[in-house]
Amino acid sequence: MPPASSPGLHGDSSAGSTFGVRPQRLAEDRAAKVRFRRAITLMLMTLVVPGSAQVVAGNRRVGWNAIWTWLALIVIGSLTLLVAALSHTFALKLVLSPFWLGLFRTLLIALAIGWAALIVDAWRIGQPLTLRQNHRLAVVGLNGVLCFSVAGTLLFGAHLVTVQRDFIITMFGDGTTTAAHDGRYNVLLLGGDSGAGRWGLRPDSMTIASIDAETGKTVLFGLPRNMENFPFAKGSVMAEQFPDGFDCDGCYLNGVSTWAGDNTELFKHRKTAGTDATIMAVEGITGLKINYWAMVNLEGFKDLVDAVGGVTLNVRQPIPVGGLGDKVTGYIDPGVRKLNGHDTLWYARARDGSDDYSRMARQKCVMSAMLNQIDPKTMVTNFQSIAKATTGMVQTDLPAGDLGRFMQLALKAKSQKVATVSFVPPMINTADPDIKLIKKTVKDAIDRAEGSSETPGKAKKKKHAQVTGGSLGTRDSGYTANSSDDLGAAC
Known part of the structure; x- marks a missing residue:
């Protein structure tokens, strides 16, 4: 009798096929996972080192060109940051030069396009059509996220650079830079009336910032808008028209601009006739040679204050909001408080229950x-809003080529005391000013700031317990912020 066969030796054919399919399926799963990991890795490699995916699995020539470009950019960028950290002058030239800003913007745009293209190419090299559907969707999603993140970040950076460049081009001209006079730059700061078509009409405030060209040490000279009977700079157009000074009936310093605006044919530059005439007056009064001027729209000034997050001021007594021919609608309460743009503007402009000289003192405190x-951190974090506010607020003839120099001087000035002198009562009779005394006072104040003479101001210091119009001091004794070797302490 033949022996019985063992179980399983002659089973059906389906059992054998099952044992063959399972290893094959496992192998396919492993291969699919490998392809998926490879596709992910290629894209992540491109994110870290652009071109590396192409070197490993694509067009090696494209890959090496991208890698060398990337390494060159890293080296150049690192060296630039190092030099900028060691030299503020170099850093400011980079961030304030329209040429370099334009070049940097172009570089960022090209880098955004090129990097995104390499990420897409890395996705192609990963052979997405060979992937399973769920893997394919994941790879496509990751590719989109990487492209959007890289290109979006770089293009946003290019947008910020464009805002900065357009701001500089719009606000600052391409005029010729001027040399310092006796080692100082003298900039006339004008507070102008606001409103469409009213630029330059009857400046509301006039201050000369005299800045040491090396140290940044600054002296502010304030001129009252109601000064009369003053001379113009010798040889100027206004001196020819008024050889005995601006002595016409009802003619004040802030009216010079209006007079020039009605007689623009006398001036070389008709568009700036009012400002040019005012400079002729300021130079005739003080003996200082003006390098540049800046006209600030006082109404738009509040937007700048809001853009930097407000300004902290010492409000010594209630300051009326309103007046100037309108109804007083409220008051700014006393105390050391952070004011928004609206209240800061009224702190600087309020005349109700006050006088022009008290207001001049408060304006110096705002300056x-x-x-x-306002520090560099504030400027960076609020850059777009500051640029937007400032573009419509300021007109100036300061050329972009000198902007870096003045920014550097401003940084130096932050760490030093700012002196202030205003030519107002009781020192000066604004109806009949002593021009010789004004010029001597200018010279003495600059000498004290430069440390070339003793500081008689210490002997003149006295306590002002009385507050008038929100400013420490009185009209008869003088407001401390109008005449001090330390403006910050006087405020």
Whole structure:
């Protein structure tokens, strides 16, 4: 009798096929995972080192060109940052030069396009059509995220650079830079009336910032808008028209601009006739040679204050909001407080229950606060809003080529005391000013700032317990912020 066969030796054919399919399926799963990991790795490699995926699995020539370009950019960028950290002058030239900003913008755009293209090419090299559907969707999603993140970040950086460049081109001209006079730059700061078509009409405030060209040490000279009977710079157009000074009936310093605006044919530059005439007056009064001027729209000034997050001021007594021919609608309460743009503007402009000289003192305090409280961090974090506010707020003839120099001087000035002198009562009778005394006072103040003479101001210091119009001091004794070797302490 034949022996019985063992179980399983002659089973059906389906059992054998099952044992053959399972290893094959496992192998396919492993291969699919490998292809998926490879596709992911190629894209991540491109994110870290652009061109590396092409070197490994694609067009090696394209890959090496991308890698060498990337390495060159890293080296150049690192060296630039190192030099900028060691030299503020170099850093400011880079961030304030329209040429370099334009070049940097172009570089960022090209880098965004090129990097995104390499990421897409890495996705192609990963052979997405060979992947399973769920893997394919994951790879496509990751590729989109990487492209959007890289290109979006670089293009946003290019947008910020464009805003900076357009801001500089719009606000600053391409005029000729001027040399310092006796080692100082003298910049006339004008507070102008606001409103469409009213630029330059009857400046509301006039201050000369005299800045040491090396140290940044600054002296502010304030001129009252109601000064009369003053001379113009010798040889100027206005001196020819008014050889005995601006002595016409009802003619004040802030009316020079209006007079020039009605007689623009006398001036070389008709568009800036009012400002040019005002400079002729300021130079005739003080003996200082003006390098540049800047006209600030006082109404738009509040937007700048809001853009930097407000300004902290010492409000010594209630400051009326309103007046100037309108109804007083409220008051700014006393105390050391952070004011928004609206309240800062009224702190600087309020005349109700006050006088022009108290207001001049408060304006000096606002200048001091802005200088000391706006730091580079604030400028960077609020850059777009600051640029937007400033573009419509300021007109100036300061050329872009000198902007870096003045920014550097401003940084130096932050760490020093700012002196201030205003030619107002009781020192000066604005109806009949002593021009010789004004010029001597200018010279003495600059000498003290430069440390070339003793500081008689210490002997003149006295306590002002009385506050008038929100400023420490009185009209008869003088407001401390109008005459001090340390404006910050006087405020």
